[in-house]
Structures are given as C-alpha cells and as structure tokens.
Amino acid sequence: MSRILSVALNTFREAVRDRVLYNLVFFALLMMVAAVFVGQISLGIESTIIVSLGLSAISIIGLLIAVFIGVGLVSKEMEKRTLYALLAKPVRRWEFLVGKFGGLVLTLTVNTMAMAAGLFLALLFVKHSFEASDATILIAVYFILLKIAIVVSLALLFSCFTSPLLAILFTAGLYVAGLFIHEMRNLSGSKVSPAVQAFFSWISYILPNFENFNVMAAAAHGKAVPGILILQNTAYAAIYCAIVLAAASVVFSRRNLK
Amino acid sequence: MSRKPIAILVLFVLPLGFAGIWRLQHSIDTQLAGLREERDEVLLTSPKVMKALSLEYAPLTADIYWTRVVQYYGSRHERAEHLDNLWPLLDLATTLDPNLIPAYRFGSTFLAEPKPAGAGQPEHAVELIRRGIRENPEYWRLYQDLGNVYYFALKDNEKAAEAYVEGSKAPGAASWMKLMAARIVERGDTLETSRYLWTEIYQSSQDPSIRENAKVHLILLKTDDDLQHLDALLDEYEKKTGRRAANIRELVQAGILSGFPADPEGVPYVIGESGQAELNPKSPLFEKEKMYRRF
C-alpha cells in the first residue's frame, strides 16, 4: 500500500510541476466573464446558466486532462525509460499502475475542487446568497469526478498496449460511445433486426455508461438527487475502474518494455 | 510469466465485475428515470445558449437532438404517453440547424395531431413551420404542411387555402396546390379532400413515422367511407321495412347486401346500439380510431 501511495504522490508532484493546474486560471477567467455577462443578458435564469456553463467546463477540462495526461502516465515512462530504475525496486507492476491511476485521480480531485470553488464564487456573485438546493451542484461535481476516474482508467488501459495517439482516440471514442448508451438501448421501433438490437443492448452494459453521472440539469435547477443514486454511482465507478485496472495490470505485467 | 493472471481476469474479474455493473445499471436507471425528463427540459429552455455553446458544431448537435426527437416520439407513441417535450426538442433542433427540413415536416405532423396520437399543440406546429418557411422559403412542401395543419387540426379552411396558394408560387411547387386551395374555399372539408391530402403526404414523405401516420389516416378515411355507405343502406332498409336493422345479417337477408362487408383489417363492421354502422370492437382499427379521433 505504501508503495502505491509513493507512486501516487510522485505522480501528483509531477502534474503540479508540469503546470497542469494552470488550467484553473483559464477556468477562473471563464467563470468571471460568464458571471459578469450573464447578469446583463438574461433574466431569471442567471444561476441556471452559470451552473450549466460551470459544470460543463469542469467536465470538459477534467476530461481533457484525464485523457491526455492519463495516456501519458505509463507510456511516457516507458518511452523515456524512467521505468527501468523504478521497476528494479521492490514494486510490482500492478502497484505502479494503480499508483499512477491514484496520482492522477488525486490531481484531478484537487483540480476539480478548485474549479467547484470558483463556480460557487461566481454563483455567489450573481445570486448574493446560497440555498440548500445548491448542494446538488456539489453532487454533480462529485459525479463528474467519478466519470473522470473511469476515463483515466480507460486511458491507462489503452496506453498499456497501443501507441499514445491510438490510446487517445480509443479513449475519446469510448467516451463518446458511452454518451449514446441510452440511444443504443432504445433501438426498438426502428428498422434494425432483433439480432442487432440484442447486440447493442448487450454492448450497452459493457461500455461505461457516462450518462449515469449526468445530473447537470438537476443541479442547474436545484433539484435534489436521491441519496441512493450517489451510492450506486460510486459503486458503479469503483467497480468499473477496478475491472479496467485489473485488465490493464494483466496486460502491463506481461509487456516487454522497450 | 505464468498464465494465471489472465485466467483469473477472464474467469472471475470480468464476469463478476460486469454482472455487478449489470445489476447496478438497472437500479441506476430507475433512479435516473425521474431526473431524466428534467435533463431534456433544462437544455431545452434555452436553445440560444445551446447554440452558442455548440460553436460551429451546432448542425451536428442539431442532428443529435433530431435523433432524440425521433426516439422520444417512438418510445412514447408506442405507450400512448404524452408528448409534452416534443415541441421544446424540435424548437432546439431547428434553432441549432434552421435548415433541418425533416424536423419541420415531422413537427408539423405530430405537434398538430391531437392527443394521444400527437402532442395536440397545433399552435406550436404553426410556429415551427412558419420558422421553417422563413428559413427555407423555396421549399414548397413546408407550405403544404402549413396548409395541412390549418385544414386538419385547426379546421381553418381559409388559412389553409392561403397557405396552399402561397406555396404554389414557390419554385417547383406541385400544380395541385392551387387546385386544392380553390376546392377548399368552394366546398370546405370533405372526405375526398382529406383523402387526397393524406395520400399526398404518404407519397411525398420518406419518414416512416409520418408515412405510418398518413396510412392510418387513409385507412380510417376508408372506414369512414364504408360506414357512410352502410348507414345509407341501413336507411334504405328502414324505409323498406319500417324498422332499423339490428345487425348486418338482416341487410343480407333482405338482399340489400350480397355479403358481410369488412374493414381494411378484414374484420366485419357491426351495427351499434344507436343503430348506426360502426367499427367492430374486435378490430385493431377500433383502438386506432380512438387514439386518432380523426377529423
């Protein structure tokens, strides 16, 4: 466990030193501009727009970091051969992998929390006070984080057996596919054959269902999210990450390094 | 390296993991069902914001929403549920891509149809098509759709005629548009006019839902025709015998009918308690007729 933690902390340190967190500046600017403008153009739905916009930005920025840094987590160490010395230490490959995963998720957590704080500031600016229902925004942010963790695990998995570019494409492809799961399940009524329908319905349970984590609308309208959903989504993300990391570990443990 | 980890992965981790995912997904789906409606609504309340956020990909986003429209209609139509989100969805899709002709045509049909076959919002149908015409003035079929909404849903023959005339001036417009306008003004709505219009819709559309809708209307028009005919025969029978026939058999026995007339689904018509010819409650068309409460 301490080995995994060591790798994770070092990954976090790398991200910080590589100025990954600079994106926060961009987010802060976006929120400031939005807060100022929104107050002037819309009536009554300022906070709705701020929340939708803020959550979208948190999600997109998080996803970009997850995909691009996630793919580089392992492949960069293989490419630059920094892994040689590390693997000569008493550390198993899966421990390294899980540590890398944890490190990036830690980075993204810090990053996302900071952005959420920025969002609340912008909200305070347009609303002047908070309501209890704004807590849903925190849940939405938490769900985004869960979603991002799954994306990181996928990026890691793909980078264990393909080139970084392909890994990015695969991860992005899966993410987009994961947004259309609802559509895949509801193919009934259209002209596709039952076999194809069955196939897509089957696939739709294997692919990560990113729509599960989308409660942006509820957050924007201050609608409560059922507590059980928080538990279920947490379990979903945990199980999914575990599956993907297990697969990645098996692949990576058998890989000959360059 | 031993093969053990692979075996463990394939035999235990993957099956057990995905079994868990499967179960969880079903519970999550129920939880989300309540929130899901809300989601569409939110993005919908502000199509303009949505367009700004979509950047140059607005047409792509529009296409995505357009697919959502079709699915929304498909899933709800089957269960005869309300279609309250149809208008906001169509509004969004056509704001994102004003040239999305199929969306206008679809909307004109299903916003205008009364509940539960459609959303029962002919005013929104008019608003949508007027937007379509504004953005695509050279596309004459939209005038046809506008005329149809006035004619069928709003029963406003004057406005309907106006729309057909307007459309007949667009390039490539079919010649029947002008004739139709004149006809409606002269005779008002008749079975014959309705049949002509639905046939035209059926033949000109590629959208399976729209075609299916038109087909149902045509079939129901045919039954209307049949029933009118039967009623006339019943009147004849009453004149002859001095009493109303209680069933079709009496007409056959009296030599007025040579056989048992059936609806397009092959189920014989019956005579209702009021003494009028009616669809057989056993016929699949009976439910359809209720759902469409046709004009």
Added chain:
Amino acid sequence: MTVPAIQIEDLTKDYPAGFLNTKKKRSLESLTMQVEEGEAFGFLGPNGAGKSTTMKLLMGIIFPTSGSAKILGRPISDVEMHKDIGYLPEQPYFYDYLTASELLDYFARFYGFSAAERKARVEKMLKKVGLETAGKIQLRKYSKGMLQRVGLAQAILHQPKVVILDEPMSGLDPIGRREVRDIILELKRDGRTILFSTHILTDAEMLCDRVGVIVGGKLQGVGRPDEIVGLKAQGMEILFEADTGNAKTAAILAKAAKSGSRYALHVPEESLYLTLDELKAAGAKITSVAQIKPTLEEYFMHLVEKDRAQAAAIEVHGK
C-alpha cells in the same frame, strides 16, 4: 555448497522484428552462467552483443523467450527479492522534474526506510557519487555523466547484496571513471556481488574476478581475466637495429618485422637467448626485450574476427 548469487540457465530472448513483428530476432541464445556470491563479474562484449538484454531479463524489465534465472536462489519473477538487488540501467534517465535528492528519496521509499533514515542515506549517497553540491538541482539540468552518477547512487542506496550495473563507466570523464571504479572496488570489499557490463577491457581487467565474453548473443567463454588471456600462446618481443647489408643478418631479418629504422622479432620464450646470441653475432643493436602479454582486447578481437559476418551485423545493430 552455497547457492550462486546469480544463476542463469539456458536464457534465450527473441525480439519481434520485421514488418508487423512477424519475424523474430534472436538477441540472446541459451545463456548459461553463474556469478558466485561476493564475486565481481565482468560481462564483456561489443555493442549489440546482448549484455543489456541479459540484465534487463534479470531485472524483469523484459521477459525471456525460454530459460530461467535465479538471483540469490529466488526466481527472477519474484519482485520482492529486488530488496536485495541494485540495478543501474544503461544510459539511465530519470524523472526530470525531480532533483537528485528528491529522486533518491522517492526510490528509498520502496525499501521502507523511515524519513530520517531516507534523509541520511540520500545525503551519504550523493556525497559518495560526488553530487553533494548538485542535489538540489532538477535532473533536467544534469549532464550525461551526472545522470550516470545519480544512477549509481540509486542502485546502491539500499546496500543491496547483488549489484547489477549496465555500462557504469559510459559517459564519464577520466576522473569520473576512476571514482566509479573506486566505488565498485569498495562494494567488492564489502563482500557484495557485482555483475557489470562493459565494452572497455581495461575496466574489466582491473576490477573483475571473472569475466564472461559475449558476442552476437552467445557466450564465448568465462574465466579469470588472466586465464582467458592465457588461452593465447605467449612469447617474447625483441626490438633491434641492424645493418641490412650484412649477409649474416639476412636470415634473421627475413623473420622480423620492420618499423622505421627498427626491427621487431617475436620468438618463443625458450629460444630467446639463442636468438639474442645470433643477433649479437650479427652485430645488431638490441634496444628492448619484452614479454608479449596478450590483452583481453586481443582476445576479444580474436573472437570477433572468428565470425566476421556476425561482427558486421553487430556493428549495424550497435549503432
């Protein structure tokens, strides 16, 4: 009988090669050898011989096509045994966003040292490899030689029983080479087992108890440096100056090689005095007499030349 520190049996490695990796390239062929406890073993061979491949196999960085190896009696797939092993990769490269002391501290964590112990060890190691003043500089600013020193420090940080060093002297200036040599000698004095690879023979001659010579993926011979040298016939070399016109010298000059105004003559040890007498009689002026001591280098060249085609291939791959 004690277990050898490193025991390699029939180790073979094929790398995928060619279009879509459909072909295979054999880089190590049935390597069988042992390194005894406390021994300094030199792994000798030209570029592309398979030295690094062997070491990477031992460290579990790549996996063998067939064969097996044990370190300290435990199979190489057992990562826990890395506690007792130190490894310096060839041309090491480390996280360039860390300073040398941060890197060493990071690596030290995997051995479970306490914070205080880590600090003490890092300082000691930096001093040992001559980087005590550069410990707070980010590694991206390090020269190749400095990285080599950091690499050495991380390899011996935890006082491993077995140290595996892949070309530890490469990239170093003469002073650096000397310092590294001293460190290796110190490790040897401490009774640690050392396996190191090099293509520079003097290093091996100076440090090794035994050497193994590998060429083209095949082990050509193992032995004490002088044993290997002894494989070649010894003899004496006489340098002299002589008059060409003298009829008496003609017979001798025919056997000698001329360089400048001097001649060199190789003779077996037992006929040295006889030849010297002959030369004296012929009036030649003898300038030096020396024992011909074949170096590892000559032995090396001899092996390489044995298979010229192979040597050519090695050149191509080595670069």
